[in-house]
Amino acid sequence: MSTKVLHAHRWAALPERGTPASLRLIAWIALHVGRWAARLLLYPITLYFVVSGHAARRVSYDYLRRVGNRRPRWWHVFRHFHCFAATILDRVYLLRGEFEHFNVTLHGKEMLHRQMETDRGCILLGAHLGSFEVLRTLGVTQRNFPLKVLMDVEHNQNVTRFLDALNDKTTECQFLGAPAVFPAGPILLAGMMHCPIILFFGLYRGGKRYDIYFEQFAHEIILNREHRTEEIHDWMQRYARRLEHYARLAPY
Numbered sequence: 001m002s003t004k005v006l007h008a009h010r011w012a013a014l015p016e017r018g019t020p021a022s023l024r025l026i027a028w029i030a031l032h033v034g035r036w037a038a039r040l041l042l043y044p045i046t047l048y049f050v051v052s053g054h055a056a057r058r059v060s061y062d063y064l065r066r067v068g069n070r071r072p073r074w075w076h077v078f079r080h081f082h083c084f085a086a087t088i089l090d091r092v093y094l095l096r097g098e099f100e101h102f103n104v105t106l107h108g109k110e111m112l113h114r115q116m117e118t119d120r121g122c123i124l125l126g127a128h129l130g131s132f133e134v135l136r137t138l139g140v141t142q143r144n145f146p147l148k149v150l151m152d153v154e155h156n157q158n159v160t161r162f163l164d165a166l167n168d169k170t171t172e173c174q175f176l177g178a179p180a181v182f183p184a185g186p187i188l189l190a191g192m193m194h195c196p197i198i199l200f201f202g203l204y205r206g207g208k209r210y211d212i213y214f215e216q217f218a219h220e221i222i223l224n225r226e227h228r229t230e231e232i233h234d235w236m237q238r239y240a241r242r243l244e245h246y247a248r249l250a251p252y
Helices: 020-032 035-052 054-067 074-095 109-117 133-141 157-167 185-193 225-249
Strands: 103-107 123-125 170-175 178-183 197-204 209-218
Touching: 020 035, 020 074, 035 054, 035 074, 054 074, 074 133, 074 197, 103 109, 103 133, 109 197, 109 209, 123 185, 133 197, 133 209, 170 225, 178 225, 185 225, 197 225, 209 225
Parallel strands: 103 209, 123 197
Antiparallel strands: 170 178, 197 209
């Protein structure tokens, strides 16, 4: 009996079916008519993608079963698609700095403040769960929070090539009841920089509500050359367990 290995790119590898023109139209409606109007459009759009997207629908059923819903129905898949679409729509506002549309609650901010008081940088490690962009609201809610994007493909090509090389290194961990491939790059990078890792997850809670969770993951990563492969696996397995926790906290 063989066990299927989950790959991180499985969902991302599915071809995009939205056209640039339709995306521009929705963005125009969101910016010129209002978020409420764009959100109304998400319902028929979501229904279309649920009905026509056989491969994506199959992946959604599989994920929902693994995350804890033993018998997901079509309306669970619809909700999964709709929440994904809602976070994409919200990117229109978050990327423009229009944070007034959202209610964002921070969890673990005291730990983050303690890290800031050390005047020592850290790596914020997240996942494609909820919204990365909601972290941008910290620039407003936490005025002294110096958030920097590590990779800018156009202006930091040397850094990009370096990170791409790190991303080629992977390790296999248990995730949601099955083996899954995770990148080893974050642990390798933290090991080279000797800096703390703080986990963050921007979970979408429906409507205009987001919860940002911060969690201390490692004060410092020190890798032993003789046991580096095993230690990287152990660190990423710890990360996979925390990702499982937050995936079950906000399965959609």
